Amino acid sequence: MNKRLEMKNLYKLDNIHLNYHVNGNDIKVLKNINFVINKNERVAIIGESGSGKTSLLMLMSGLEKPTTGSIFFNNENLSKISEEKVTQIRRKKIGLIFQQFYLLPNYTSLENVMFPMQINNIKNEKKKANLILSDIGLAHRKNNLPSELSGGEQQRVAIARAISFNPEVILADEPTGNLDEKNTELVSDLLINYSFKKKISLILVTHNMGLVKKCDRVIKLFDGSIKV
Amino acid sequence: MNFPKYFQFFIKELNKNRSKITKVFFTIFVSLLIFSSVVILENNIEGEIKNNSRVLLGGDLELSTKNEALDLNFLNELKENFLITEVIEFSSIIRAENEKNKATRIKVIDNFYPLVGRAIVEPPGSLKTLKTKPNTILIDKTSQKNLGLKLGEIIKLQNTPFEVIGVIKSLPDIGGFFVFGDQALIHKSSFRDLKINNLGSFVGFKYKLVKADNNKKLPSSISKYKNLEIKYPEDVSQNLKKAIENFIYFLSIISASAIIISGIGLKNALFSFLSNNQLKIAILKSLGLSSQNIKALYYSQTLLVLIFCSLCAYISSLVLISFIDQSLLNFLKIELKVKFRIYEYLIIQFFSILIFFMFSKPVLDVIDQIKVADLFRNFDTHLNLNYSRRSILEISTLVLIFIFSFCILNVKPQQTAIFFLFFIVISFFYFFLSKFYIVILNKIKNVKNIFFKIGIKNLRVYSSLNSTIIMTMGVGMTVLFFLGILSSNINKELNSSIPENAPHYFFLGIQKNEINLFSQQIRQIDFQAKQIIVPMISARIETINNKKPKEIIDEKNKSFWFINGERRISWSKEPPSNNPLVKGNWWNSDQSNTLELSLDHKVANDLKLEIGDSITFNIYGNSVSGIIKNFRKVDYRDLNINFAILFNPEYASKIPHEFMSTVKFKNDDAVNLGNLLKKLPAINYIKLSDYIKKTKNFLNKLLIVSILISGLVILIGFIVISNAVSVIGNLKVYQNLVLRILGFEKSNIMKLIIFESLILFLPVIISSLLISITFSYFFISSFFNIDWYFNFSVPLIISIFFLFVLVVTLLLSNRKYINFNAYSLLKNG
Structure with missing residues (x-):
């Protein structure tokens, strides 16, 4: 029974602590974080600014290592394996979405969406990218550079880029934080729908309660700890 | 904004930018230090010679x-x-x-x-x-x-x-x-x-x-x-000036290179600064400052740095020169009296400001391209160095003023102008090369490999910046290779001035009846001593083809010395082993009725003499005419017996003459000429080994000076190139951070950097090497009048050193996303 449960686990965070050493002082960013996230689950992480939400997401994406504790992704301890291995996992299995979009500035929408497929050696990347862009209603903007798109369009391209290579999980950091109401709705629906449609787990940090309600579970952070 | 408020803002900004200013300060300071030192040395030496020429002559x-x-x-x-x-x-x-x-x-x-x-x-x-x-x-x-x-x-x-x-x-x-x-x-x-x-x-x-x-x-x-x-006194000053002209010219070329390199450095530093401060400039504009206000701010900051830099460089040069070993100049009876001269300082200041406007104006004009709209879009504009017709005209005028002023202040104005012309030509060459790159890159399509794809994309996207980098690299590397080759040629010339097989002594005034005794004495001192004895007369050239030589040969002719004053002349049955025949035939030794002549072929070339031409000599009051029979290659630097003129022996041996001899002993230090001089008191000698020792000492000092100065310029050249490389590195930080987050490994980013660098730099290195070899050949053989030689190790060392600098620069400018947490860098800006 336990083994079957473990097979369903996507993430397991075990007694995680994260400290930053700034100007001679230790700042405790995360304290004793323990939780499990299952495959195909949609989890919202909420909390006040400075409560450690983004730091938690950074740990889960392997961009940061915890001070103590272990983060298991598909039973692999991200805090113990090499940086190269973590990069490979991120490249193949984790899609990232940011509040500031972070599209490649010199690449068109199409090229941005194609890029993760190219580095993952996925064939017919152009065709697939075109399909995704049509799906999100941006086929007519495929040859535009990010600087020529609106904020909502940029975030939709970022989502298209994140799902283009069929990752196991999407980690989104305040994906609607920079968007208006209409675009917030559009982007929220896109994320949730894709998560269901492609059976991709979704872990998002957000202040948007509408989006929170669409998730299966909520993890609330307060001053670096999980508030029950 | 009123002036006090503006001034307050200016000081605050200056303080905030101090780390950037410190970086660029070093390059400009060192370049101006070299330039100031050369100006001070040149002015002082010339001034001293001019002021002292009457004393040096000993009369009017x-x-x-x-x-x-x-x-x-x-x-x-x-x-x-x-x-x-x-x-x-x-x-x-x-x-x-x-x-x-x-x-x-x-x-x-x-x-x-x-x-x-x-x-x-x-x-x-x-x-x-x-x-x-x-x-x-x-x-x-x-x-x-x-x-x-x-x-x-x-x-x-x-x-x-x-x-x-x-x-x-x-x-x-x-x-x-x-x-x-x-x-x-x-x-x-x-x-x-x-x-x-x-x-x-x-x-x-x-x-x-x-x-x-x-x-x-x-x-x-x-x-x-x-x-x-x-x-006259001016002849003395002319002669002394000529003696040091090549060295001063070499220093001038170096200092010109140094200030041009610093100009390029300033341009790159400003471009990098503006690229990294786009957001700030956009915010300043959004708060109501106009482009003109912001430009004025950076103009005044840079000018202030330049004024401070020039002053520091000039004062440091004065201090440096007063501490240097002046024995180099003591032989000319020149005592450098360095002091602050407002005229000299203004020259330094004038050139530094001119260089600033030449190189920096188009860069500061890019401030116009930064728009407040960028703040809404959350994206930086790609800054391009666009040269409008007006700015091309402005820059051309400044370049002409710069070249004209630099040339008229120089010892060899025409040659200096040619050096600058070379600079302009190669700048255009690299500009067109950078455009050619883009044409080629645009033709490359359907690339499958991800590295090539991203690499080519980057080269295409940053084409304007790559143009600047190619020009900086190209001009920089060409100048560095050129300086390296020039310096190695000067050094070789200085070194080869001291021949290995030079004799230890020259003995003069040996009479015919003393030859046997002299030889015997030398053998007594050292049985294995190598001695050569030749006859010698003294004569003055009266006419060449029945014309007075000074009427047909200009004083500026390289071989004017040949017709000016008395010449020592010898004769020989066979062609001297160290003087191979280059034209004509050797004489028949029985020919005794006519005087036949053998001449140094360089002299003959300079004076446009041909085989069959006649020269009339005044020998002890009698006029004697001879016909040129052949030309020999004479290398006076081997310090053995070398005569510009040889007579045919059958004729010449009838003229009253004496003998001279060279002797090379096995062990020069153990030689005692006491007995020889007692028995032959009228003989005179010159101890060449003493002369060689002193010359060597003198030349070694020159060698160290030239190596030090050119080495320093090469070093600042590297710093400038390295700054240019880091400009592009810094601009790609954001892109490479995103690549890292998307799962592009560290090693792949490094491969990408190396690939882009190789595409960009290999053709530049090859072209700069070819151009510098060609130009140095032309320059050295025409202006320095020395034989050009190419030592492959010089460009090789410069290239290796350059690659090292390149790799270190790239590693440093990319270290942010290679070793640190990528997302936190992005998140925190």
Whole structure:
């Protein structure tokens, strides 16, 4: 029974602590974080600014290592394996979405969406990218550079880029934080729908309660700890 | 914004940008330091020579003759309008009682010496004693030390005893001679007892004249005296200037390179600064500052840095020059009196500001491209260096002013202009090369490999910046290779001035009946000594193809020396082994009725002489004409016996002559010439090994100076190139951070950087090497008049060093996303 449960686990965070050493002082960013996230689950992480939400997401994406504790992704301890291995996992299995979009500035929408497929050696990347862009209603903007798109369009391209290579999980950091109401709705629906449609787990940090309600579970952070 | 508020803002900004300013300050400072030092040295040396030329000559003019005194009647005629002092110079051996001896140039003076300047002797009254007490001598410090002499001791000159009454510290009228030799002073009354009549003594009679009043001129009867040579103070300064012209020119080229490199550096630093501060500039604009306000802010900041930099560089140069070893210049009797001269400082300031406007104006114009709209879009604009017609016109005018001003201040204006022309041509070449790159890159399509794809995309996207980098790299590397090759050529020339197989001694004034005794004496000293004895006469060229040589040959001709003054001439049955025949045939040794000539082919080329041309010589008062039979390649630098003119032996041997000899001993240090000089007291010698030692010492110092200065310029060149490379590195930080987050491994990013660098830099290195080789060949053989040589290790060392700098720069500018957490960097800006 336990083994079957473990097979369903996507993430397991075990007694995680994260400290930053700034100007001679230790700042405790995360304290004793323990939780499990299952495959195909949609989890919202909420909390006040400075409560450690983004730091938690950074740990889960392997961009940061915890001070103590272990983060298991598909039973692999991200805090113990090499940086190269973590990069490979991120490249193949984790899609990232940011509040500031972070599209490649010199690449068109199409090229941005194609890029993760190219580095993952996925064939017919152009065709697939075109399909995704049509799906999100941006086929007519495929040859535009990010600087020529609106904020909502940029975030939709970022989502298209994140799902283009069929990752196991999407980690989104305040994906609607920079968007208006209409675009917030559009982007929220896109994320949730894709998560269901492609059976991709979704872990998002957000202040948007509408989006929170669409998730299966909520993890609330307060001053670096999980508030029950 | 009113002025006080603006000033407050200006100071605050300056303070905030201090780390960036410090970075660019070093390059500009070092370049201006080199430039200031060269300007100070050049001005001081020229000024000193000009001011001292009358003293260096010893009068308002000098008349000189060889081997015979001036006609007494003429001398009396001169005395009506001039104050005159007669100085007779000859070379001889002085022998101490301890049998130590030394070849010395003896100056015979009269009671009026010196007319101009001061002779500094010790004890102070000894010059006066010399003029009153017969058979006394003043020797220089080196001779005193080498011969172990004390005041009051007796030395022998041509077997005549002289009492040493003092030591010469300095004499005013060096006239460009006595560069390395030792000297002694005796009085005219003592000279009469000496038997100085042989050719080897090279007796020169010099008459230093000071005008009784400014209107006095030389009498017309002077034209009767054909063997008379007249020198003016400007001739002395010209000769001295010529002696150091190449070195000063070399320094000027280096300093020009240095300030151009610093200009490029300033341009790159500004471009990098503006690229990294786009957001800030956009915010300032959004808050109501206009582009003009912001430009004025950066213009004034940069100008302030330049003014401070120029002042620091100039003051540091003054300090540096006052501390350097001045023995390099002591031989010219030049004592550098460095002091702050507002004129010199303004020159430095003028050039630094000119360079700033030439290079930085188009960069600061990009401020116009930064828009407040960028803040809404959350994206930076790609800044492009666009040269409008107006800015091209402005830059061209500034370039012309720069070149014109630099050239007229330089010792060789035309050559300097050609150097700048080379700079402009290569700048255009690299500009077109960068455009050609884009054309080629745009033609590359359907690339599958991800590295090539991203690499080519990056090169295309950053094409404007890559253009700048290619130009910086190209011009920088070409100048560095050029300087390296130039420096290695100068160094080789300096080194090869000291030949390995040079003899140790030159013996002069050997009479025909003394040859056997001389050879025997040399064998006694060292059985294995290598000696060469050749006959020698002295002659003056009267006509060339029946025309007076000075009427057809210009003073600026490289071989003017050949027709000016007396020539030593020898003869030989066979072509000398060290002088291969290059044109014509060697003579038939039985031919005795006609005089045949063999000439140095370089001289013949310069004077446009052909085989079959005739030259008439004045030999001991008789005119003798000869026909040119052949040309030889003569390398005077091997310091063996080399004559520009050889006669056919059957004819020449009938002319009264004496002999000279070179000797190379097995162990020069153990040689004692005491016995030889006792038996052959009239023989004179020059110890070449002493001369070589002194020359070597002098040249080594020059070598160190040239290596140090060019090395320093090459170093700042690297810093500038490295800054240019880091500009592009910094601009790609954001893109590479995103690539890292998307799962692009560290190693892949490194591969990408290397790929892009290779595509960008390999053709630049190859072109710069080819251009610098071609240009250095042209430049060195035409302007430095030395044989060009190419040492592959020089560009190889520069290339390796450059690659090292490149890799380190790229690693440093990319370290942010290679070793640190990528997302936190993005998140925190």
